[in-house]
Amino acid sequence: MEYIYSVLILIGINIIMASSFNLIIGYGGLISIAHPIFFALAGYCSAIVSMKFGVPIPLAIVLGTLFSTVLSVALSLPSLRVSGDYLLIASIGFQLGFVEVIKNIEAAGAASGLTGIPALYSGPLRSPAFVVTILAVAALVVWLVHRMTHGDYGRAIQAMRDDEECFTSLGRNATAIKVAIFAVGSGVAGLAGALYAHYSQFLSPEQFGIIQSGLILTMVVVGGMGTTWGPVVGALLLTALPQAITFVNLPTAIMAPLQGMIYTGLVLLFLFVRPQGLMAKKVRQ
Amino acid sequence: MTAAIRLVSVQKHFGGISVAEDISLEIHAGEILGLIGPNGAGKTTLFNLISGIHAPDGGEIYLGDQPLSRLPIYKRARLGIARTWQHVRLFPTLSVLDNLLMGPRDYPGAGTDERAAAILARVGMSEARDKMPGELPFGQQKLVALARTLMNDGKVLLLDEPMAGVEGQVYETIKQVVRDEAKAGRAVCVVEHNVSFIRDLCTRAVFMFNGRIEQQGTVEELLASEKLAELYFGGKKGETRS
Ligand SMILES: Nc1ncnc2c1ncn2[C@@H]1O[C@H](COP(=O)(O)OP(=O)(O)OP(=O)(O)O)[C@@H](O)[C@H]1O
Numbered sequence: 078m079e080y081i082y083s084v085l086i087l088i089g090i091n092i093i094m095a096s097s098f099n100l101i102i103g104y105g106g107l108i109s110i111a112h113p114i115f116f117a118l119a120g121y122c123s124a125i126v127s128m129k130f131g132v133p134i135p136l137a138i139v140l141g142t143l144f145s146t147v148l149s150v151a152l153s154l155p156s157l158r159v160s161g162d163y164l165l166i167a168s169i170g171f172q173l174g175f176v177e178v179i180k181n182i183e184a185a186g187a188a189s190g191l192t193g194i195p196a197l198y199s200g201p202l203r204s205p206a207f208v209v210t211i212l213a214v215a216a217l218v219v220w221l222v223h224r225m226t227h228g229d230y231g232r233a234i235q236a237m238r239d240d241e242e243c244f245t246s247l248g249r250n251a252t253a254i255k256v257a258i259f260a261v262g263s264g265v266a267g268l269a270g271a272l273y274a275h276y277s278q279f280l281s282p283e284q285f286g287i288i289q290s291g292l293i294l295t296m297v298v299v300g301g302m303g304t305t306w307g308p309v310v311g312a313l314l315l316t317a318l319p320q321a322i323t324f325v326n327l328p329t330a331i332m333a334p335l336q337g338m339i340y341t342g343l344v345l346l347f348l349f350v351r352p353q354g355l356m357a358k359k360v361r362q
Numbered sequence: 363m364t365a366a367i368r369l370v371s372v373q374k375h376f377g378g379i380s381v382a383e384d385i386s387l388e389i390h391a392g393e394i395l396g397l398i399g400p401n402g403a404g405k406t407t408l409f410n411l412i413s414g415i416h417a418p419d420g421g422e423i424y425l426g427d428q429p430l431s432r433l434p435i436y437k438r439a440r441l442g443i444a445r446t447w448q449h450v451r452l453f454p455t456l457s458v459l460d461n462l463l464m465g466p467r468d469y470p471g472a473g474t475d476e477r478a479a480a481i482l483a484r485v486g487m488s489e490a491r492d493k494m495p496g497e498l499p500f501g502q503q504k505l506v507a508l509a510r511t512l513m514n515d516g517k518v519l520l521l522d523e524p525m526a527g528v529e530g531q532v533y534e535t536i537k538q539v540v541r542d543e544a545k546a547g548r549a550v551c552v553v554e555h556n557v558s559f560i561r562d563l564c565t566r567a568v569f570m571f572n573g574r575i576e577q578q579g580t581v582e583e584l585l586a587s588e589k590l591a592e593l594y595f596g597g598k599k600g601e602t603r604s
């Protein structure tokens with residue numbers, strides 16, 4: 078049972094990560110690889126303020142989320158004022174740089190990881206409570222992304238993607254929209270990270286490497302960029318698949334590279350064969 | 363009459379080429395100013411300078427009393443500068459109605475749906491509201507693009523070759539809309555190679571060549587000018603559409 082719970086939680090976390098990354102890359106057209114680091118920054122922030130300063134956990138989670146949101150603005154605002162390419166370059170620096178920073182901060186457990194993070198829930202119903210919380214947040218995030226990308230705001234996002242110059246000349250501030258999209262997407266990743274920290278009670282820099290960026294991207298591409306349900310399907314598939322492989326009981330020396338190859342293969346396969354992903358948007362002119 | 367928009371010694375170079383050389387120009391509320399000149403004269407560039415796509419190398423552009431050069435594109439649009447593009451540029455993935463809904467200065471704005479419906483009716487495009495731009499013939503796309511700028515409801519309307527590739531009913535509609543917009547007090551500037559359109563609508567015209575204003579005056583004065591005949595019509599005076 079405990080295994081089922083842990084898979085469900087992983088699915089929920091991945092849905093949150095994929096949906097929020099889809100907002101950034103699929104709808105916003107913003108290319109960044111820094112999604113995992115916003116997960117990490119909020120996780121560490123929430124863990125540390127609750128451990129060192131005794132901040133109540135729910136408040137710590139909020140602070141962690143805000144921390145990632147604010148840092149995402151610090152990343153996107155200066156780069157997007159220059160161009161979209163700068164965001165990608167800056168995000169690489171951000172992702173790689175902060176992993177190194179975390180590895181060297183003693184208070185964050187450095188390279189060996191941060192242990193003893195207080196749990197959000199305790200007692201016998203701890204795991205099902207986490208499952209319900211994470212899945213509820215995942216549903217909320219899917220809804221939020223859907224709301225943002227439809228209606229008036231969604232129309233503006235779409236027009237911006239169609240023709241940014243024409244869009245601005247109608248009186249719309251494209252930079253503000255992009256920064257907002259990036260902040261919401263990164264904040265949501267942060268929320269996932271903070272929740273995760275108080276579930277697993279352990280964080281280590283290995284969990285947020287660039288390989289995670291690839292995994293989240295795979296989920297979005299396979300499921301379908303710029304669709305509401307694509308990232309959900311992608312997250313389900315790509316969480317279930319490695320779990321299934323685990324049952325074959327291969328040694329980790331084979332498992333790890335095998336997973337990497339499967340992800341890479343899937344991205345390439347989909348980019349060539351079905352670039353719109355599984356949950357294709359209806360094809361329009 | 364105070365100028366709605368005023369250019370004072372505006373300069374712009376691309377590489378070594380001067381595309382706006384000491385341009386001083388006023389467009390008044392309620393007037394339709396014709397901007398003519400051969401290909402590459404700098405007409406579109408002038409619109410790009412006014413709407414903020416390009417920053418001038420020198421000089422200043424005023425909207426009323428407000429200098430514009432430090433304002434980004436979107437702020438100028440919000441102050442009431444609306445423009446069309448030589449190449450139409452409707453949003454291809456948005457329906458006709460959604461294209462119009464992107465137009466208000468205070469997006470999404472209040473009562474926008476009603477205004478969009480009224481403007482579509484005004485240009486005779488109500489039927490097409492749910493169509494995608496790609497499904498429409500070129501002339502109708504131009505009507506939609508014009509309709510989208512009307513959603514701005516601003517002070518200045520810059521139209522870049524509204525008549526190019528347009529004929530028949532659409533031609534008449536655009537003409538009527540341009541007239542009505544000026545009557546409503548907007549300052550309208552039209553870049554057009556269609557001389558009869560300029561003659562029918564404009565009170566005043568400006569002739570540009572190589573980034574310079576060669577001549578300005580009434581349309582009749584301009585059309586009678588030797589210089590314009592030589593530089594624009596290649597020596598032969600008369601009505602040509604290029
Ligand atoms: N972004 C740009 N970069 C470099 N050169 C440019 C740019 N935009 C325009 N030009 C050049 O500036 C000159 C004026 O171009 P512009 O488009 O303003 O002409 P135009 O009068 O509108 O001509 P047409 O009647 O063909 O539309 C041309 O030589 C053009 O090649």
Ligand SMILES: [Mg+2]
Nearest residue numbers: 405406407448
């Ligand atoms: Mg032009």
